[in-house]
Amino acid sequence: MKKKPFLALFLSFLKIGAFTFGGGYAMISIIENEMVERKKWLSHDEMMDITVVAESTPGPLAINTATFVGYKTAGVLGALLATAGTVLPSLVIIFIIATFLENFLAIRWVASAFEGIRAAVAFLILAAGIKMVKKMKKDPLSWVLFAMGLIVIFLVNFGLITFSSIYLILISAVVGLVAFGIGKMKKGGKKQ
Numbered sequence: 001m002k003k004k005p006f007l008a009l010f011l012s013f014l015k016i017g018a019f020t021f022g023g024g025y026a027m028i029s030i031i032e033n034e035m036v037e038r039k040k041w042l043s044h045d046e047m048m049d050i051t052v053v054a055e056s057t058p059g060p061l062a063i064n065t066a067t068f069v070g071y072k073t074a075g076v077l078g079a080l081l082a083t084a085g086t087v088l089p090s091l092v093i094i095f096i097i098a099t100f101l102e103n104f105l106a107i108r109w110v111a112s113a114f115e116g117i118r119a120a121v122a123f124l125i126l127a128a129g130i131k132m133v134k135k136m137k138k139d140p141l142s143w144v145l146f147a148m149g150l151i152v153i154f155l156v157n158f159g160l161i162t163f164s165s166i167y168l169i170l171i172s173a174v175v176g177l178v179a180f181g182i183g184k185m186k187k188g189g190k191k192q
Contacts, residue, residue: 004074005041006081012039013066013085024054024061026121027086028128031065041073044135051132056169062086141179145172 012034020027028051035042042050050072054064063083070082097104104110136142149168155161 004078005039006074006077008039009070009074009078010081010085013070013082014088015085016066017062017086018089020062020124021117021121023121024063024065025128026124027062027065029124029131031069032128032131035069035073042069046072048132048135056173141175145175 016027016030016034020030032044032047036044036047047069050065050068054061054068057064063086066082066086067079071079074081101107133146136146149172152161152163152168156163
């Protein structure tokens, strides 16, 4: 029986939580690098599935991803440890800032540091998106859904339309389910 990596899981997510700025989207590529490339606890496909499920469920993406990765890697205790590792650094930092530093962002060097961090966060989010597109299933339906999502996002960001990302996720899920059902029916028809 394979030994569960409880301590390694907690420490990995503690490190990810401590050194990732910008929230869940910025964490995706770091989590994937740690869990898939370095530790080899998950495959690229498993990580992609976890990311999709984490995005689709209520709650912060980083915590959902950590919880799902922890569960997949080491069960319920793994989920708890990965989640705790992700949350603990932010909790400690926010507690310290709230306790000791009034007007934290008014400090000139802190504000300057956050300006630089913003650029890095944008890169991390872009890197995660590019990785997901590279690993996306390369069939016409996936490309159509990707293009439609991209168009809607651009239209929303330029203020041309108002459209919730929740609807985009739901529409894509329904289209995927319909395509899956049609594919099953075609395969069933060929066997007869």
